Amino acid sequence: MSVQLATKLRKPSRRPAWEEKPTPVGLAVKGLVLTAVVLAVLVPLWTVVVTSLSSRQTINEAGGLVMIPKGIDASAYVTIFSGGTVTKALWISTLVTVAGTAVSLLLTVLAAYGLSRPGSLGHRSLLFYFLLTFLIYPGLVPSYLVVTGLGLKDSLWSLILPTAVSVFNLVVIRAFFQAIPQELLDSARIDGAGELRILIRIVLPLSKAVIAVVGLFYAVGYWNTWFNALLYIDDNDKFPIQRILQSIVLQGQSPTFSGLPVGTAMPPTLAVKMAVVVVAVAPIAIVYPFIQRHFVKGVILGAIKG
Template sequence: MTTAVRPARQARPTRPAWVEKPKPVTQAGKAVAIVVLLVLVLVPFLVIISTSLASNQEVVDNGGWVIWPAHPTTRAYRQILDGGIVTQALGVSVGVTLVGTLFSLACTTFLAYALSRPKVFGAKPVLMLILFTFLFPPGMIPAFLLVKGMGLLDNYAALIAPVLINVFNLVVLRGFFQGIPEELYEAARLDGAGDWQTLWRIVLPLSKAALAVVGLFYAVSYWNAWFHASIYMNSDHWPLQQVLRTYVIGGAQIADTGASEAGMVSAPQTTQMAVLVIATVPILIVYPFLQKYFTKGVLTGAIKS
């Protein structure tokens, strides 16, 4: 049975007839290159996750590193998620990501839709105005002075409003909306639908893939942001990435873990790695959903325009 199936599968012309069969050396070279790529990307993740799950003793015995924990424990996680700084920062990150993504996606969609329709009053100058910001960003100091002048210091709005719309995402969505056949708009209009109803009933349901990609892009960028938090927010309102920055890159101890004193404190290495993992996990969770759309040309089509 299997012998009958296998040759048939191999005979499937994945390689056109005119392509010569690659030399074994080439094949081996490619295999090595692929393995090297995979190892370079994946091994750091493996080590970080393993170390975060190891016991203190094991980490110390191994000179600070564990490739595979002998006795996995979630103690480092329980400790930092026990109501201390990391727990609070996690809450800030989740909140800013959810609210920010919602506002960003809504405003981007509205603007992209208006700019994608023909003969809209003011659409051309507005588009020029927006594309010009790409060429000449306002600069760090003026942006800071503006946020300060608006009284937004230490306000979570300072983490969202200044980065509300990303021009690239706007262009992606606008391109997608423009790709919807004009007949559908015409049909909606004949059915008596206004522009708002057309957006809601025709355009949005047809654009789920594009909206998902843009929404996930926004979510990832809100989750990963830390610079604005570092200049606008007091340290008790920091998101996770900024906490990670001070405690892992800066090397400070995680002072307030919420756990009881000295004896309980985990080896800094395991704790640091646990924070690192917590900051990374949401990305790993949404990643497969993002990945799904890359091949569909949602982005590449827009990049060209």
């Protein structure tokens, strides 16, 4: 299935003989639109990165955001990594992302495998139980009461557990597991392998791509967690990076820096703000290209089978 789709998705890169040649106007319009779309994404990113690396003088000359770099001044990064709110928030977010992704993948992969065998005991009712979450909405108020009632207020688990299992991701992984030839699993079973062993030794090695994509989805979700932190985290020392980003960049609060020697000249506020934006984007931008090529396969498979 996935192989078929993948080959189908690769279009021949030559114009078929029956297709008319594009008109110059059509070609120009097409090029303009696509260039505009790409620039709409790249220009803000570029501006933010360049400004974060600019000196006070460059920023003053530009009158604010800088688009044309003049030299590199990394003092904004030195400042935010020197300790204080931003550094702490980065550690918190890293911890939540790593732990959360691990917990989520564990729960989701186990459940997806447990639900991958039609005809097993309770299969239909369990599957219904998981899929029903798409129709029934938990509600903000009772969710808040449940999480605080469990004593998770100001605990980092409040950023992980409520979103630990995404049924959509589960459906995607389950579809992938079901596409693995059953004969392979049956022969292992005859050889006396238990289900956990089959999952670890046979199924998982065949499912690296889909696990990577789902893992990325989870990781991005945890890195981006903001609203749950607004709800459940009151302790400033446990704020994840998105809360800090919001308070520094959108609400204009000044961050504190603890590790700088007394008397150090502060880098321009705008550069610091933009540096915070960059560190909030960076992990996503770095991991993304490696996993991007798997998206289409993973997402489509889930969409078609789910």
